[in-house]
Amino acid sequence: MGKNPIISLRDIKKDYNMGDNSYQALKGISFDVYEGDFVSIMGPSGSGKSTLMNIIGTLDTATEGKYIFNGMDITKYTEDELAQVRNEKIGFVFQSFNLIPRMDVYRNVERPMLYSGKISRSQRRDRVASALKTVSLEDKVNNLSNQLSGGQIQRVAIARALVMDPEIILADEPTGNLDSATSYEVMSFFQELNRQGKTIVLITHEQDIAAFGKRTIILKDGLIAEEK
Amino acid sequence: MNFFDAFNISFLSLRNNQLRTALAMLGIVIGIASVILIISIANGATSSITSEVSSMGSNLIAIMPGNQDKGPAQAMGATKSLKYADALYLKNSNDFPNISYVAPVVQTSTQAVGNGEDTNTTVMGVSSIFFDMQSIDIDYGDFFSEEDENFYSKVAVIGPDVAADLFGEGADPTGQIIRIKSQLFRVIGITRAKGSSSMINPDEMVYIPVTTAMKIVMGQDYVQMIQLSVTDPNQLDSTISEIKSALMERHSITDEKNIDFSITSSKEIQETLGNITGILTAMLAGIAGISLLVGGIGVMNIMLVSVTERTKEIGLLKALGARRKDILLQFLIESIVLTIVGGIFGMVVGESLSIAASRIIDIPFIFQAYPILLATGVCVTIGVFFGLYPSQRAAKLNPIDALKYE
Ligand SMILES: Nc1ncnc2c1ncn2[C@@H]1O[C@H](COP(=O)(O)OP(=O)(O)O)[C@@H](O)[C@H]1O
Ligand SMILES: [Mg+2]
Numbered sequence: 200m201g202k203n204p205i206i207s208l209r210d211i212k213k214d215y216n217m218g219d220n221s222y223q224a225l226k227g228i229s230f231d232v233y234e235g236d237f238v239s240i241m242g243p244s245g246s247g248k249s250t251l252m253n254i255i256g257t258l259d260t261a262t263e264g265k266y267i268f269n270g271m272d273i274t275k276y277t278e279d280e281l282a283q284v285r286n287e288k289i290g291f292v293f294q295s296f297n298l299i300p301r302m303d304v305y306r307n308v309e310r311p312m313l314y315s316g317k318i319s320r321s322q323r324r325d326r327v328a329s330a331l332k333t334v335s336l337e338d339k340v341n342n343l344s345n346q347l348s349g350g351q352i353q354r355v356a357i358a359r360a361l362v363m364d365p366e367i368i369l370a371d372e373p374t375g376n377l378d379s380a381t382s383y384e385v386m387s388f389f390q391e392l393n394r395q396g397k398t399i400v401l402i403t404h405e406q407d408i409a410a411f412g413k414r415t416i417i418l419k420d421g422l423i424a425e426e427k
Numbered sequence: 428m429n430f431f432d433a434f435n436i437s438f439l440s441l442r443n444n445q446l447r448t449a450l451a452m453l454g455i456v457i458g459i460a461s462v463i464l465i466i467s468i469a470n471g472a473t474s475s476i477t478s479e480v481s482s483m484g485s486n487l488i489a490i491m492p493g494n495q496d497k498g499p500a501q502a503m504g505a506t507k508s509l510k511y512a513d514a515l516y517l518k519n520s521n522d523f524p525n526i527s528y529v530a531p532v533v534q535t536s537t538q539a540v541g542n543g544e545d546t547n548t549t550v551m552g553v554s555s556i557f558f559d560m561q562s563i564d565i566d567y568g569d570f571f572s573e574e575d576e577n578f579y580s581k582v583a584v585i586g587p588d589v590a591a592d593l594f595g596e597g598a599d600p601t602g603q604i605i606r607i608k609s610q611l612f613r614v615i616g617i618t619r620a621k622g623s624s625s626m627i628n629p630d631e632m633v634y635i636p637v638t639t640a641m642k643i644v645m646g647q648d649y650v651q652m653i654q655l656s657v658t659d660p661n662q663l664d665s666t667i668s669e670i671k672s673a674l675m676e677r678h679s680i681t682d683e684k685n686i687d688f689s690i691t692s693s694k695e696i697q698e699t700l701g702n703i704t705g706i707l708t709a710m711l712a713g714i715a716g717i718s719l720l721v722g723g724i725g726v727m728n729i730m731l732v733s734v735t736e737r738t739k740e741i742g743l744l745k746a747l748g749a750r751r752k753d754i755l756l757q758f759l760i761e762s763i764v765l766t767i768v769g770g771i772f773g774m775v776v777g778e779s780l781s782i783a784a785s786r787i788i789d790i791p792f793i794f795q796a797y798p799i800l801l802a803t804g805v806c807v808t809i810g811v812f813f814g815l816y817p818s819q820r821a822a823k824l825n826p827i828d829a830l831k832y833e
Contacts, residue, residue, distance in 0.1 A: 291746045313436070
């Protein structure tokens with residue numbers, strides 16, 4: 200594992216305001232994720248896992264605390280700069296609604312490269328092909344999402360998360376909608392990617408899925424209850 | 428993201444949502460089609476009116492009795508203030524070098540009887556020069572001459588409808604006798620069918636020498652109209668004012684308000700008609716413009732629905748690194764492509780309907796580029812204008828709110 204943390208969280212707090220009431224979903228979270236790490240974040244439903252991942256993924260901002268991503272203090276970044284960070288440095292895999300509706304697999308995997316604007320058409324074609332090869336879906340390149348199984352959709356999402364060669368892959372319950380056999384199959388791709396050096400943060404509430412990671416952080420009521 | 432990629436994405440998104448796309452386009456198709464149709468009908472009608480009016484030439488002046496400012500009774504020619512002598516004066520005086528011909532006209536509605544038949548007709552007493560001035564052609568026989576005028580000849584040139592009514596279709600009645608108000612006239616010519624223009628049907632006329640008409644048939648010294656033609660149409664206005672002051676002097680009128688005749692020129696009529704048809708066109712185009720506006724609002728509605736419907740998609744795109752302007756561009760291009768493609772359909776529909784309409788209502792179909800250019804410009808404007816707000820809404824969505832949207 201590298202010496203410099205890709206993610207460094209210090210005392211992260213997140214309040215949700217609902218009218219007069221305010222609910223603290225994160226109550227002070229601190230940990231580091233180093234290059235090559237595979238961290239599973241576990242915890243019961245409502246413990247703040249997704250909130251934490253959205254902050255890590257720069258989709259949301261913490262109410263309090265310090266977040267250094269890849270050496271950069273991104274709290275001061277503009278929305279467009281954050282978009283660029285997400286585009287170049289972070290690959291997302293969500294639980295559901297992963298694919299752009301009514302676009303085929305090729306155009307889904309290609310899309311982050313369009314937003315980057317720096318990758319030629321032929322490079323894009325090569326990168327889509329090799330990303331799909333990584334998840335063994337070369338033959339589905341022209342399929343639409345409604346022609347894919349749940350496991351295949353998640354693998355396309357993994358391919359798309361890889362295509363910009365990001366610093367880190369963030370996965371929020373990627374197997375939440377899958378049966379256990381398919382879940383293991385999808386997880387094996389994450390494990391293989393980590394073996395090749397990709398840094399991964401995985402969120403799950405299932406013990407056996409969390410076990411694919413190198414270490415596990417357990418959240419409870421917005422705090423870290425246990426690290427192992 | 429570069430423009431080409433943005434266009435590609437927008438196009439695919441439209442193509443992959445055919446129902447939504449078709450609904451959004453519908454208003455634009457109808458709007459553009461009606462603009463094209465209306466402009467085309469207005470143009471066709473205008474050109475058929477102007478060609479009719481310009482066939483009278485731009486060098487004619489008509490003097491009528493009565494003051495047009497003093498109400499319709501006088502304007503209709505019910506007064507007796509314009510004399511045959513006025514016409515002779517204008518003809519014989521050396522003060523009007525620009526006047527080439529003077530043709531006094533009297534007319535009355537009556538019956539013509541001949542060959543045991545009768546028919547209702549308008550008897551016009553005219554000078555021989557009148558036929559030339561009105562571009563009336565002859566089918567059988569000949570026109571009467573200036574000599575017939577001088578000798579009060581009882582000769583008649585009749586319209587083809589009158590000839591058909593009295594002597595049967597296709598007969599040559601030259602040399603036959605007809606009776607008008609108990610006077611017998613010899614038919615010496617049949618005019619060529621012209622067909623009815625706006626109000627008067629020259630085919631239903633009986634023309635007799637103006638002198639004969641005044642003295643023998645009607646017993647009057649006044650005329651219903653004096654027609655003049657000028658040599659130089661560019662000096663029409665000054666000729667008119669010369670005639671006006673000369674006639675005022677002859678009628679012993681000093682105050683313009685008491686004037687007892689009115690002068691119109693064919694040029695003036697053409698201009699008035701041009702104005703009327705112009706106003707009509709503008710009004711119709713305004714109505715069509717409103718339907719375009721409604722179409723544009725339709726596009727905005729569908730785009731807003733589309734943004735709401737695709738909130739989660741927009742959240743996903745932002746997670747993938749789409750910046751505000753990427754989202755803005757995509758939705759804006761969708762809206763512009765919608766309106767332009769809708770506009771193209773609208774043009775095709777509009778031109779087809781125009782061709783059909785021109786056949787049905789018998790006006791010329793005139794293909795013109797400017798409504799198409801206009802419509803294209805309008806479409807792009809509508810696409811940008813009505814697409815901008817929904818696109819901005821999409822672009823400004825907070826990624827996390829969008830992703831969580833249910
Ligand atoms: N936008 C929000 N507004 C208010 N409360 C929220 C919002 N998002 C999440 N929460 C609350 O914060 C807590 C943590 O939510 P979440 O991070 O989604 O948990 P998890 O992913 O572990 O199930 C929950 O109690 C949830 O109800
Ligand atoms: Mg969650």
